[in-house]
Amino acid sequence: MNPPVELRDAGLRFHDRVLWQHLDLSVEPGEFLAVLGPNGTGKTSLLKVLLGQHALFQGTARINGRPARRGNSDVGYVPQQKGLDEHVPMRGRDMVRMGINGHRWGPGLPSRRLRARVDELIAQVGAEDFADAPAGVLSGGERQRLRVAAALGSDPSVLLCDEPLLSLDLHHQQVVSNLLHRQAAEHDTTVLFVTHEINPVLPYVDRVLYLAGGRFRIGTPREVINTETLSELYRSRVRVVEVDGQLLIVGGDEGAAHHHEPPADAAPEGRIL
Amino acid sequence: MNGLFTFEDYGDLVLLLSDSIWAAALLGVVGGLISVFVMARDIGFAVHGISELSFAGAAFALLIAADVVIGSMAGAVIAAVAIGLGGAKVGEKNAIIGVMMPFGLGLAILFLALYDGRAANKFGLLTGQIVAIRPDQLQLLVWCALLVLVLLAVLWRPLMFASVDPEAAQARGVPMARLSVVFMLVLGVAVALSVQVVGVLLVLALLITPAAAATQLTASPLWVPVLSVVFAVTSSVGGILIALGSPAVPISPFVTTISFAIYLVCRLFGGRRLARHRKLSTRRAAAHA
Numbered sequence: 430m431n432p433p434v435e436l437r438d439a440g441l442r443f444h445d446r447v448l449w450q451h452l453d454l455s456v457e458p459g460e461f462l463a464v465l466g467p468n469g470t471g472k473t474s475l476l477k478v479l480l481g482q483h484a485l486f487q488g489t490a491r492i493n494g495r496p497a498r499r500g501n502s503d504v505g506y507v508p509q510q511k512g513l514d515e516h517v518p519m520r521g522r523d524m525v526r527m528g529i530n531g532h533r534w535g536p537g538l539p540s541r542r543l544r545a546r547v548d549e550l551i552a553q554v555g556a557e558d559f560a561d562a563p564a565g566v567l568s569g570g571e572r573q574r575l576r577v578a579a580a581l582g583s584d585p586s587v588l589l590c591d592e593p594l595l596s597l598d599l600h601h602q603q604v605v606s607n608l609l610h611r612q613a614a615e616h617d618t619t620v621l622f623v624t625h626e627i628n629p630v631l632p633y634v635d636r637v638l639y640l641a642g643g644r645f646r647i648g649t650p651r652e653v654i655n656t657e658t659l660s661e662l663y664r665s666r667v668r669v670v671e672v673d674g675q676l677l678i679v680g681g682d683e684g685a686a687h688h689h690e691p692p693a694d695a696a697p698e699g700r701i702l
Numbered sequence: 703m704n705g706l707f708t709f710e711d712y713g714d715l716v717l718l719l720s721d722s723i724w725a726a727a728l729l730g731v732v733g734g735l736i737s738v739f740v741m742a743r744d745i746g747f748a749v750h751g752i753s754e755l756s757f758a759g760a761a762f763a764l765l766i767a768a769d770v771v772i773g774s775m776a777g778a779v780i781a782a783v784a785i786g787l788g789g790a791k792v793g794e795k796n797a798i799i800g801v802m803m804p805f806g807l808g809l810a811i812l813f814l815a816l817y818d819g820r821a822a823n824k825f826g827l828l829t830g831q832i833v834a835i836r837p838d839q840l841q842l843l844v845w846c847a848l849l850v851l852v853l854l855a856v857l858w859r860p861l862m863f864a865s866v867d868p869e870a871a872q873a874r875g876v877p878m879a880r881l882s883v884v885f886m887l888v889l890g891v892a893v894a895l896s897v898q899v900v901g902v903l904l905v906l907a908l909l910i911t912p913a914a915a916a917t918q919l920t921a922s923p924l925w926v927p928v929l930s931v932v933f934a935v936t937s938s939v940g941g942i943l944i945a946l947g948s949p950a951v952p953i954s955p956f957v958t959t960i961s962f963a964i965y966l967v968c969r970l971f972g973g974r975r976l977a978r979h980r981k982l983s984t985r986r987a988a989a990h991a
Binding site: 480482499500501504506508509513514515516517518519520523524527528530531532533534535536537539558559562563564565566567568571576579580583589591600 | 738741742744855856857858859860862863866867869870871872873874875876913914916917918920921922923924926927976979980982983986987990
């Protein structure tokens, strides 16, 4: 059987700047893979490759054995949380409905089957309480739960999440992480989770892909996020400290950032990952 | 009020202008539907820019003795497509509109200065002229309106998806760039149509206000366009019907006043509705704090 996500000798560049290359990665059904690393290392671009929005300059990217392409219903996408105008003509449930058929032409007629499917997805993310409220007045966390439901609308085998916890409160960070974990565990959905912060998802992560300075490491969280491996990856002294089951990454000075990287944010100095 | 309004021969006037009234209703439907997307995509400034450039097109047509309606249509479509191709980001778009608008208006003033025909022709387009329009022009408007309605029906779902959640829509395979250009074309035609009813300066009364009023009352993607159409048709047809009793005043002040009054009423009720939703949202947040 073909792996849900497979990269072979993959390389990505912007103009003449190589972000990463010779990346071999095969993600199993139901696996939860966190993609970590400083800004500008091509984490989001990796998702765009799998969405068919970016081309590799070498190697191949495959979803369920077929080349990555745009509009693939095998792939669901959960973007970053962002504000929405209060008066946008959408309720929570309409966001979910768009995930099912929003890409189709025509005005779209309501049907009992569609409604049942939307209700089912809303129940799956526990959003019954606020599904009928205007999307614009929902909290960021509530909207993000509905986005997960929308991403599941095409019944995908792969879920790509781009910083889905960004600017969510702690409660909703846990709720959304847990939702994605359950989706992976109970429905065998493969989850690729791009994030700055590993800790909210640490209990659920099977493997980590850590990108830094054009290099990368793949392995279990403990194999990758430790003082030796990260120091090697950043080519500078980085310390990983474990406090109450949370991983803190300390250090990584300017030298840590590859000279091609944008300097701001590039070093994880003092940052709780 | 004596002298401003006279309702003698009112019934005859309505009959005489029934074609214009039907056309205004149809253009109201177009305005009501388009305004939903003008709101969702936050492109009010683009609409204003397009309408002013449609004026330049009309002025040019006047100068070369071509059809004014066709001229304004051409100006609007060229402007809309230029804005659509100009930049993806809202800021970039606004800069392009801001650059093009005074240039277009400058051209319009130049064309009008060079034109030595009847002066009334000059200002009809600024304030609307639907009752003064010729039957063949009216026919053109109706065909264009029907075309816009058909295109909107086809584009509706992906366009709404792309407008409110662009990242998710793109990931789902909605062809964002092409959709945006096609929408700008449709918008250009729709603006040119509204220009005929309320004039260049007042198009926003038909292309923003109806949906702005409707979204005060509901967030339902079905009821927002329905209410928006009802409001736009009420404004455009109501404006004409009142104006018929007042030969001294053009239609547009009546259209804009009705449109504004509807908005005010909706806002009054909508404010309470939003406050209720916000309170519920706070309560949910408190429940797990």
